[in-house]
Amino acid sequence: MxxxxxxxxxxxxxxxxxxxxxxxxxxxxxxxxxxxxxxxxxxPSLAEWEAAIDFLTAIGQKCDEHRQEFILFSDVLGASMLVETMEASRQAGGASAATGEGLDATSSTVLGPFHVVASPERALGDTISLVDGGEPCLITGRVTAPDGTPVPGAQLDVWQADEKGFYDVQVPDAQPLGNGRGLFTADDDGRYHFRSIVPAHYPIPTDGPVGQLLTATRRHPYRPAHVHFIVQAEGYVPVTTHVFVAGSPYLDSDAVFAVKQALVRDFAPVDDADTAARLGLPNPFRRAEFDVVLQPVA
Incomplete structure (x- = not known):
């Protein structure tokens, strides 16, 4: 035929x-x-189709152990967020059918292209900021089930950019590997806390084919300030999410479409020398509360 x-x-x-x-x-x-x-x-003409193949080839060639350009491409097309949204809906539906719960689980967002380095294990209260600079902050919260039951021993993998908007793997001469990253274990009441700095908004990498696409389509490359989280525990559906800094630029036009209002938190100023000294922070500092609700496995 x-x-x-x-x-x-x-x-x-x-x-x-x-x-x-x-x-x-x-x-x-x-x-x-x-x-x-x-x-x-x-x-498309044959020349245009060949250009498309060249573009995808260039994306693959830009990937290495510290950068995933294909994830970036998926992100800027909104595909990553669509898959995350569909998966969250599927998990919520299954849990709702099984337990009558599930609609209050913490919203998921994109993984992003820089979760490519294993986060070092850290004790509760440790800092993930290993270099000088930036506005100090404390991030605290509690991991629970939808009914408020604590999830003891939940694991929280966190990573973020620095005050200039760079991840450790982007500027190895300025940041040691593991800066801005930490793997924490919640206590018996599901609580966690760690020290860091307030992250900055930043552009996604534009030195590759995805950046060329954004330039050609006159799209900006910026993301609002945020901290990444992956939270998981036995018997619960893991969640990949962010906490966004209230007031950050680009909350309304995130280049990867990942902002959800429920994930925006105030990084409120604290001026309390005694509390700062107890926490090992300079005074003043900022503090954010970010509770995480995990969905039970259906």
Whole structure:
């Protein structure tokens, strides 16, 4: 049978008919159907299609052990947030059906391209800021189930940019590996606290193909100030999330579409020399409260 524009989908889908894994067959059928539909709609020239392949190749070539350009590409297209949103809805639906709970779990957001370094284990109260500079802060909170039951021993993996908007892996000459990162274990009441600095808003990396795409489409590359969290515990659905700094620029136009109002917190100023001394912080400092609610596994 001759391959033609009108029967291209049928021809390619038929080639996957013997795929043993039904989910893989379903996904490939959908991919081919939508991809061919896109091509018939956009009608790229051969030169344009080759440029698209070159673009994807360049994305792969930009990836290394410290940077994931494909995640960045997924982020700026809103694909990462869509998948996160669908997954959260699926988990919430399952838990709701099983327990009647689940709608109050902490909102999820994107992983981002810089969760590529194992966070060092730290004790509660430790600082994740290993270099001078920045406005000191304390981040505290409690990990609970939706009914308020504490989740003792919950693990919190946190990472953030510095006061100039850079992660450790971006500026190895200025930051030691592990700066701005920490792996904490909540206490018996589900509580945690650690010291850091107030992060800055920053541009996502623009020195690669994703940056070129943003320039070509006249989109800005900025993200509002935030701290990343992955929180998990046995018997609960892990959550990948952020806490955003209230008042930060770009809360309304995050380049990766990840802001949710429920995740915005005040980093309130504290002027209390005794408390600062007890916590090992200079005075004054800022403090943010960020409680995390985990969904029980259905």
């Amino acid at each position: 001759d391959f033609s524009e009108t029967d291209s989908v049928d021809a390619v889908v038929a080639s996957f008919a013997d795929t043993p894994d039904p989910r893989l067959r379903e996904v490939m059928t959908s991919l081919v159907t939508h991809l061919h539909g896109f091509l018939r709609d956009a009608r």
